Amino acid sequence: MTTDPRAFLKSLYDAAVAAADPAEVIGTYLPAPVKGRTVVVGAGKASAAMAAAFEDAWTAKGYGPVEGLVVTRYGHGHSTRFIEIVEAAHPVPDEKGAATAGRIFDLVKDLGPDDQVVALISGGGSSLLSLPPDVIGKEAKRAVNKILLASGASIHEMNCVRKHLSLIKGGRLARAAHPARVVSLVLSDIPGDDPALVASGPTIPDGTTRADALAIVERYGMDLPPAARAWLDSPEAEAPKPTDPDFAGDSHHVIAAAQMSLDAAAAKVREAGLTPYILSDSIEGEARDVGEVHAALVRQVVAKGQPFARPCVILSGGETTVTVRAKGRGGRNAEFLLAFAIGICGVPGVTAIAADTDGIDGSEDNAGAFCDTTSSDRLFASGTNPKAFLAGNDAYTAFMTLGDLLVTGPTRTNVNDFRAILIE
Numbered sequence: 001m002t003t004d005p006r007a008f009l010k011s012l013y014d015a016a017v018a019a020a021d022p023a024e025v026i027g028t029y030l031p032a033p034v035k036g037r038t039v040v041v042g043a044g045k046a047s048a049a050m051a052a053a054f055e056d057a058w059t060a061k062g063y064g065p066v067e068g069l070v071v072t073r074y075g076h077g078h079s080t081r082f083i084e085i086v087e088a089a090h091p092v093p094d095e096k097g098a099a100t101a102g103r104i105f106d107l108v109k110d111l112g113p114d115d116q117v118v119a120l121i122s123g124g125g126s127s128l129l130s131l132p133p134d135v136i137g138k139e140a141k142r143a144v145n146k147i148l149l150a151s152g153a154s155i156h157e158m159n160c161v162r163k164h165l166s167l168i169k170g171g172r173l174a175r176a177a178h179p180a181r182v183v184s185l186v187l188s189d190i191p192g193d194d195p196a197l198v199a200s201g202p203t204i205p206d207g208t209t210r211a212d213a214l215a216i217v218e219r220y221g222m223d224l225p226p227a228a229r230a231w232l233d234s235p236e237a238e239a240p241k242p243t244d245p246d247f248a249g250d251s252h253h254v255i256a257a258a259q260m261s262l263d264a265a266a267a268k269v270r271e272a273g274l275t276p277y278i279l280s281d282s283i284e285g286e287a288r289d290v291g292e293v294h295a296a297l298v299r300q301v302v303a304k305g306q307p308f309a310r311p312c313v314i315l316s317g318g319e320t321t322v323t324v325r326a327k328g329r330g331g332r333n334a335e336f337l338l339a340f341a342i343g344i345c346g347v348p349g350v351t352a353i354a355a356d357t358d359g360i361d362g363s364e365d366n367a368g369a370f371c372d373t374t375s376s377d378r379l380f381a382s383g384t385n386p387k388a389f390l391a392g393n394d395a396y397t398a399f400m401t402l403g404d405l406l407v408t409g410p411t412r413t414n415v416n417d418f419r420a421i422l423i424e
Contacts, residue, residue, distance in 0.1 A: 003272075005351035005372070005422050005424070006351060006353070006370050008272065008422065009351060009352070009353040009370065009420050009422060010353065010406070011268060012265040012268050012269065012313070012315075012353070012418075012420045013265075013353055013355055013357075013367075013406075013418055013420070015261075015264045015265050015267070015268045016261035016262065016264055016265045016357060016415075016418045017261070017357050017411045017413060017418075018264065019256070019260045019261045019263070019264035020046075020187065020256040020257075020260060020261050020357060020413040020414075020415045021049075021256075021413055022046060022049045022050040022052075022053040022054075022187065022255070022256070022412075022413060023049070023052075023053040023056070025255045025256050026050060026053040026054055026057055026185060026255055027053075027057040027060075028255070029185050029253045029255050030054075030057050030058065030061065031116065031118060031183045033063045033064055034114060034115065034116045034181070035114040036111075036112060036113075036114030036115035036116070036180075037065075037067065037111065037115045037116075038058075038063075038064070038065070038066045038067075038115070038116050038118060039066075039067055039068050039107060039108060039111065039115065039116070039117050039118070039180075040054060040066060040067070040068030040069075040070070040083050040117075040118045040119075040120060041068055041069055041070060041104045041107060041108060041117060041118075041119055041120070041173070042068075042070035042071070042119060042120030042121060042122075042125075043070060043071050043072075043101075043104075043120075043121065043122075043124075043125035043128045043129035043199055043202065044072065044120075044121055044122030044123055044124045044125035044128065044187070044198075044199050044414065045072060045073050045076050045090070045122055045123055045124035045358045045360075045410070045412070045413075045414045046072075046076075046120075046122035046123070046124075046187045046358070046412055046413045046414045047070040047071065047072045047120050047121070047122055047125070047128075048070060048072040048076055048077045048078035048080070048085045048087075048412065049076075049078050049412035049413060050070075050120040050122065050185065050187065051068070051070050051078065051080050051083040051085060051120055052078045052079065052080050052083075054066075054083070054118065054120065054185075055080055055081055055082055055083060065082070066082050066083070067082055067083065068082070068083040068084065068107070068118075069083065069084045069086065069100070069103060069104055069107055070083060070084070070085060070086070070104075070120055071085075071086045071087070071088050071097060071100040071101070071104070071125075071128045071129060072085065072086070072087055072088075072124075072128065073087065073088070073089075073090040073124055073128065073360075073410070074087045074088065074089065074090075075087070075409075075410050076358075076410045076412055078412060086100045088100060088128055089127070089128075090124050090127050090128055091124075091127050091145065091149055091362075091363060092127060092142055092145050092146060092149075093127045093128070093130035093138070093141065093142055093145060095138070097127070097128050097129070097130050098130050098131065098132075098138055100128075100129075101128075101129045101130055101131040101168055102131060104129070104168075104173070105131060105167070105168055105173065105176055108173065108176055108177035108180065109176045109177065111177055111179075111180035112179060112180060113179040113180065115180040115181075116180055116181045116182070116183060117174075117177045117180050117181070117182045117183070117203075118183050118184075118185065119173070119174070119182060119183070119184040119185065119202070119203040120185055120187075121184055121185070121186045121187070121195070121198055121199045121201075121202065121203065122186070122187040122189065122198065122199065122413075122414050123187070123188075123189025123190070123198060123199065123358070123414040123415075123416065124189075124199070124358070124414060125198070125199025125200070125202065126158075126159055126162050126169070126199050126200040127145055128199075129168055129169065129173075129199060129200075129202055130145075130166070131166055131167045131168040131169075132165060132166060132167065133165075133166075133167055133231055133236070135227055135230075135231060136165060136225075136227045136228050136231055137227060140225035140227050140228050141165065141228070143224075143225050143228075144161075144162075144165060144224060144225065144228050145162075147222050147223070147224065148161060148162070148222070149324075150323070150324040151220040151222055151323070152220060152286065152321055152322070152323030153216060153219075153220050153321065154284055154319075154321060155190060155191070155197070155284075155319050155321070156190070156191075156197055157216045157219075157220075159197050159200040159201070160208045160212055160213050160216055161213045161216055161217065161222075161232075162200045163200040163201060163206075163208070163213075163239055164208075164209075164210045164213040164232060164237045164238070164239055165213075165228055165231060165232065165237070166200065168202050169199075169200035169201060169202050169239075170200060170201055170202075170205060170206070170208075170239030170240065171196075171201060171202070171203065171204055171205030171206075171239060171240045171242075171244075171247065172202065172239065172240065173202040173203050174202070174203035174204065174205075174246070174247060174250055175205075175240050175244065175246045175247070177203075178246040178247075179246075181249045181250060181251075182203050182247075182249075182250040182251075183250070183251050183252070183253075184203045184204055184250070184251070184252035184253070185252075185253055185255050186198050186204075186252060186253065186254045186255065187254075187255055187256045187257075187413065187414060187415065188254050188256070188257040188258070188415060189258075189319065189358075189414045189415055189416040190319070190416075191258075191281070191282030191283070191284050191318045191319055191416075192282050193254050193257045193258075193259075193282075194206070195252045195254055203250070203252070204250075204252055205239060205240045205241055205242050205244065205247060206239075206242065207241065207242060208239070209238065209239075210232055210235075210237040210238050210239075213232055213237070214232055214233070217229075217232070256413070256415060257281070257415055258281040258282070258317035258318065258415045258416055258417075258418075259281040259317075260415070261317065261357060261415050261418060262278050262281055262315050262316075262317050262418075263278075265315055265418070265420060266278060266313075266315060269313045269315075274311050274312060274313055274422075275308070275309075275311070275312045275313070276312070276313050276314075276315055277308050277312055277313070277314050277315065278315045278316070279314060279315065279316040280316055280317070280318060281316075281317045281318065282317070282318045283316050283317065283318035283320065283417075284318055284319060284320060284321070285320055285321070286320065286321060286322070286323060287320035287321065287322050287332040287333075287335040287336040287339070288322075288335055288336065288338075288339035288390060289339075290320050290336055290339075291335070291336040291337065291338070291339030291340035291343065292339050292340070292343050294314070294316070294336075294340050294343075294419070294421065295339070295340045295342070295343025295344050296343065297314070298314070298343075298344055298347060298350055298421060298423060299343070299344070299347055301314075301423055302347050302348070302349070302350070302423065308423075310349070310423050310424065311422075311423060311424050312423055313420055313421065313422050313423070314419075314420070314421040314423070315418075315419065315420050315421075316417075316419045317415070317416060317417055317418055317419070318416060318417055319332070319416045319417055320332045320333075320335075320336055320417065322335050322362075322393065324393055325391070325392075325393055326391065326392040326393045326394070327392075327393070328389070328392040328393040328394025328395070328396070328397060329364060329394055329395075329396035329397050330361075330362060330364070330393050330394055330395040330396045330397075331356070331360075331361030331362025331363070331364055331366070331368070331395070331396065332356075332361065332362060332417065333354040333355050333356055333361045333367075333368035333369070333417055333419075334354070334361055334362075334364075334366070334368060334369050334395035334396050334398075334399055334405075335390070335393065335395045336354050336417075336419070337352065337353075337354040337368065337369050337370075337371050337395065337399070338371075338386060338389060338390050338395040338398050338399070339390060340352060340354070340371065340421075341371040341372075341375040341376050341386065342376050342386050342387060342390065344371075344373055344376075345373065345375075345376035345377060346373060346377075347373050348373060349373070349423060349424035350372060350373050350421065350422070350423055350424075351370065351371070351372040351373075351421075351422045351424075352370065352371050352372070352419070352420065352421040352422070353368065353369075353370050353406065353418075353419070353420050354368045354369065354417065354418070354419045355367040355368025355369070355406050355408075355417075355418055356368060356414075356416065356417055356418070357411060357413060357414055357415050357416060357417070357418050358410065358411055358412075358413065358414035359408045359409055359410045359411040359412075360410065361396075364396050365407060366396065366399075366405040366406055366407050367406045367407065367408045367411075368405075368406045368418075369395075369399040369404050369405050369406055370399075370404045370406060371399070371404060375402060375404065378402055379398060379401065379402065382401055382402075384398070384401060386398060
């Protein structure tokens with residue numbers, strides 16, 4: 001390597017983020033104008049950037065008027081001319097997000113057959129587009145969200161529960177827009193890239209049922225507020241199904257996803273004269289367990305030259321989860337990386353990065369962090385124990401102690417986790 005390993009890994013992260021920039025991809029999926037109104041709605045961490053990119057592409061084509069409203073996370077806004085941007089709380093909903101969800105619902109519900117809705121959907125939309133039934137109430141819905149985030153359930157499972165506790169998720173927004181045509185442009189942060197799962201699918205129904213949601217609640221021992229549990233027990237919680245004729249004229253497109261970002265990073269690795277290996281774009285599981293497995297793979301590469309020969313870069317994406325056991329500071333990428341750092345302690349020539357492509361790992365100010373073969377020993381040298389940090393869900397503090405946090409600020413895109421391991 002002729003460059004600093006961390007600078008090299010950061011360049012791979014930058015390439016991954018750039019590949020998912022809405023401005024680079026949205027023009028390919030622009031719908032044609034219609035006789036009536038074109039109304040743009042959206043939710044997610046990338047929705048403001050998607051709205052700005054849509055406006056630019058729409059006006060560059062010389063198409064007619066466009067209007068709309070999208071909601072994004074605080075700090076993830078973007079300058080637009082015609083589409084209103086509202087910033088709200090994530091990952092736990094606030095009043096502003098709930099009010100905006102209601103406004104978005106009202107904006108589409110009186111449209112006619114000559115109108116179209118363009119839905120800009122990205123990760124983070126589940127909490128940003130919160131519209132619970134009145135019998136549940138906003139406080140109970142916030143409590144549900146906290147329970148889900150701490151449960152250890154996968155993103156697929158969490159979103160199944162969310163869409164059965166909502167008046168807007170699970171295709172309900174698109175059904176409200178009928179008979180207007182709905183075109184969904186989806187920036188996927190979901191392992192497997194099922195558009196019905198991104199942001200809990202407000203415009204795309206799927207085949208899950210309230211029975212599935214109840215089974216998930218039982219599986220993870222979730223103690224839901226009584227009103228939320230009562231709603232799930234009622235037939236009213238059932239979401240519309242893909243066979244509903246109201247969705248017949250709708251369409252959807254995944255415009256960016258983790259695989260595109262991993263491919264861009266792999267190309268950057270090859271430019272540096274190294275061999276990239278993409279493990280998967282959809283790795284799930286407990287973050288610390290995934291970190292331990294990655295560490296075991298690296299040890300095998302270094303000791304046995306299997307399954308890859310050095311030098312190389314191992315790339316992976318997806319969305320891990322964290323079962324919260326303590327009250328430390330952290331995110332899933334930091335927790336992955338701390339477990340990985342413990343597992344490679346003393347293994348020579350290894351440097352790694354793990355970061356969220358949206359620039360925010362969990363609820364902290366960092367995108368992720370760096371580690372290398374010395375990270376665990378450096379923590380011990382500072383008078384702290386890396387395993388104690390891990391047990392306390394306090395990976396953020398561990399990497400802050402080392403000065404190894406990666407802080408980028410919001411990237412205004414989101415194709416989930418990015419991991420790159422350089423083995424020299």
